[in-house]
Amino acid sequence: MAMQLNEAALTHARGLLRRGEFTDDERDDWSEHAPTTDQENDFIEKNGLAEFAKWHLGEDTDMGEDTKGRYHFPYGDFSKLHRCAVISGESRAGQYKHDSVEKALKDLLDGIDRKAGRDE
Incomplete structure (x- = not known):
């Protein structure tokens, strides 16, 4: 598996965060959300596969570009960025040594926590 950071997805996630379109939920909520x-x-x-891809920070370049299985590490529910998805993804990315994806998720989590007032 050749996992790389999906830069378009990171740009999309940062935009959601900047606009306050996120859910300040807890780690275990992702199974429900x-x-x-x-x-x-x-x-x-x-919406097409390109829009689907924007909701996934990991891209397995060994998979075909026109396949759903190419995209990993979802961070939201197609409308909002979810803190629980970011936490879950960060943990999995770290476990599998996908460093660039892990760092991007960590940065998003830090941004969510700042905006939600969790860093005080």
């Missing part, structure tokens, strides 16, 4: 497979497929059908 994550889109289902059906929701993912509906999103792709309505």
Whole structure:
């Protein structure tokens, strides 16, 4: 697996954060907040794979560009950035040594926590 940081997704996530379009939730909430497979497929059908890709910070370059399986480390639910997704992704990226993805997620988490007043 050749995982790289999806720069377009990072730009998109930073925009959501800047506009305050995030959910200040807890780590374990992602299992409930994550889109289902059906929701993912509906999103792709309505918006295309390029828009789906913008919601995933990891890109497996060994997979075809036109495949859903290319995109990993989701950070939101197709409408908002979720703190719980960022925490979950950061942990997994660190576990698998995807350093650039892990750093991007850490930076997003720091930004969410600052905006939510958690850093005080």
